[in-house]
Amino acid sequence: MTQRIVIVGGGTGGAVLANRLADRLDLANGDVEVVVVNDGPDHVYKPTFLYIPFGRRTAADASQPLVDLLDRRIRLVIDRVEGIDTDAKRLTLADGPAMHYDYLVLATGSKLAPEEVPGLAEGGHHFYDPEGAVRLRDALAEFESGHLVLSVIGVPHMCPAAPLEFVFMADEWLREQGRREDVDITYTYPIQRIHGLAPVAEWAQPRFEEAGIGSETFFNPEEIDAEAQVIHTMEGTELAYDLLVAIPPHTGDPMIAEAGLGDDGWVAVDKHTLEATNAEDVYAIGDTADVPTSKAGSVAHYEAGALADRLVSELEGRPPTDRYDGKTICFIEAGMDEATFIEFDYERPPVPRPENKFVHWAKLGYNESYWLTARGHM
Amino acid sequence: MSETDIQSDVTIDSRGAGCPGPLMDLIGKVKTADSGTVFELQTTDSSSKNDVPEWVEKANHELLDVVDHDDYWSMFVRKS
Numbered sequence: 071m072t073q074r075i076v077i078v079g080g081g082t083g084g085a086v087l088a089n090r091l092a093d094r095l096d097l098a099n100g101d102v103e104v105v106v107v108n109d110g111p112d113h114v115y116k117p118t119f120l121y122i123p124f125g126r127r128t129a130a131d132a133s134q135p136l137v138d139l140l141d142r143r144i145r146l147v148i149d150r151v152e153g154i155d156t157d158a159k160r161l162t163l164a165d166g167p168a169m170h171y172d173y174l175v176l177a178t179g180s181k182l183a184p185e186e187v188p189g190l191a192e193g194g195h196h197f198y199d200p201e202g203a204v205r206l207r208d209a210l211a212e213f214e215s216g217h218l219v220l221s222v223i224g225v226p227h228m229c230p231a232a233p234l235e236f237v238f239m240a241d242e243w244l245r246e247q248g249r250r251e252d253v254d255i256t257y258t259y260p261i262q263r264i265h266g267l268a269p270v271a272e273w274a275q276p277r278f279e280e281a282g283i284g285s286e287t288f289f290n291p292e293e294i295d296a297e298a299q300v301i302h303t304m305e306g307t308e309l310a311y312d313l314l315v316a317i318p319p320h321t322g323d324p325m326i327a328e329a330g331l332g333d334d335g336w337v338a339v340d341k342h343t344l345e346a347t348n349a350e351d352v353y354a355i356g357d358t359a360d361v362p363t364s365k366a367g368s369v370a371h372y373e374a375g376a377l378a379d380r381l382v383s384e385l386e387g388r389p390p391t392d393r394y395d396g397k398t399i400c401f402i403e404a405g406m407d408e409a410t411f412i413e414f415d416y417e418r419p420p421v422p423r424p425e426n427k428f429v430h431w432a433k434l435g436y437n438e439s440y441w442l443t444a445r446g447h448m
Numbered sequence: 449m450s451e452t453d454i455q456s457d458v459t460i461d462s463r464g465a466g467c468p469g470p471l472m473d474l475i476g477k478v479k480t481a482d483s484g485t486v487f488e489l490q491t492t493d494s495s496s497k498n499d500v501p502e503w504v505e506k507a508n509h510e511l512l513d514v515v516d517h518d519d520y521w522s523m524f525v526r527k528s
Binding site for chain 2: 186225226260261262266268288290292304305306341362416
């Protein structure tokens with residue numbers, strides 16, 4: 071009888087996993103079927119959004135049809151999974167018939183939830199989806215003077231380096247535009263330093279001082295007064311702004327909590343095997359997996375590689391031995407033409423090095439070649 | 449090892465957490481909870497013993513107790 075692996079979500083984790091499985095398994099003989107269920111036809115590479123507000127990329131650059139990225143032997147279903155029955159091993163779909171699985175991989179990713187903070191949707195911009203990034207591009211183009219505030223509100227959030235990158239890029243971009251002297255920039259962060267990873271905070275702090283970027287720490291907005299343009303925090307402080315760029319709260323898919331797989335839409339998993347804690351033959355990768363590292367594309371990529379190896383071993387009757395070790399890689403833009411790079415895992419903290427032009431071009435080069443990653447080639 | 453009889457409403461298991469870290473996990477949960485909710489933050493990060501009390505004081509919540517379990521700490525916080 072055919073063993074069916076269903077991957078829910080066709081983002082970085084889902085696409086890499088499906089293609090790695092197609093590469094390793096003999097899908098032609100009918101023993102195994104790989105199905106990807108995605109709620110839209112396109113695969114989106116989210117790191118591109120950072121460049122849209124500065125006019126360096128367009129929303130169209132961030133997406134390609136998923137069907138073009140997946141191996142032809144993978145069955146692609148464009149539909150929305152609305153329910154998971156882990157006892158019956160069955161998925162409920164919005165349009166199509168219920169679907170049985172033998173192995174289920176949840177790769178549904180993060181969703182933005184600005185509505186969790188009153189006034190944020192009306193009073194704030196963001197660059198975490200194409201519409202938001204385009205709207206911010208237009209606002210920045212017209213922003214001649216005033217107080218630009220970048221506020222990290224949602225924790226955890228995708229691309230943990232992106233808020234720092236945004237203010238470094240905004241600083242330099244406004245200088246290029248001849249407007250920097252008329253714009254004050256403030257960056258806010260929820261804890262007592264300017265990034266969750268202490269070495270990254272230590273790298274960024276002197277660069278903030280050099281660039282004249284202000285910072286507020288222990289700063290957790292709980293309400294935005296969009297009319298008065300003032301942020302009110304849990305700590306009882308207020309900050310006035312003229313242009314607010316916020317990192318909105320994130321949530322996972324509500325069906326995950328409904329299925330008893332974890333809180334807030336993140337699946338509780340073993341951090342090495344990625345197996346769900348509360349159900350058999352269920353796994354999670356990418357933002358969906360509740361593991362103690364960043365919600366970053368590189369995490370989804372490396373998790374997908376480890377899980378592909380484990381699933382292939384299991385299907386071929388060998389004990390699975392590959393483990394995800396927490397490997398995370400982030401390029402960090404330090405302006406418009408220099409960047410640094412960090413690599414870390416569950417045991418080893420990152421060591422940021424001084425930025426340079428080469429790493430910036432490496433980041434842009436990787437972004438262009440990302441589609442090879444999605445295809446499972448690198 | 450020490451003991452407590454505090455009953456928490458929400459347990460946050462941040463043992464082994466790297467980025468974004470235990471304090472961020474706590475802030476995220478406190479943000480959406482009702483006033484009076486008691487949290488147990490489980491952490492293996494020794495810096496939590498400094499940064500959690502600092503934030504709790506700044507945000508005007510209440511640190512009820514810190515329990516040392518040898519291989520992790522439980523920090524009990526009540527939302528104001």
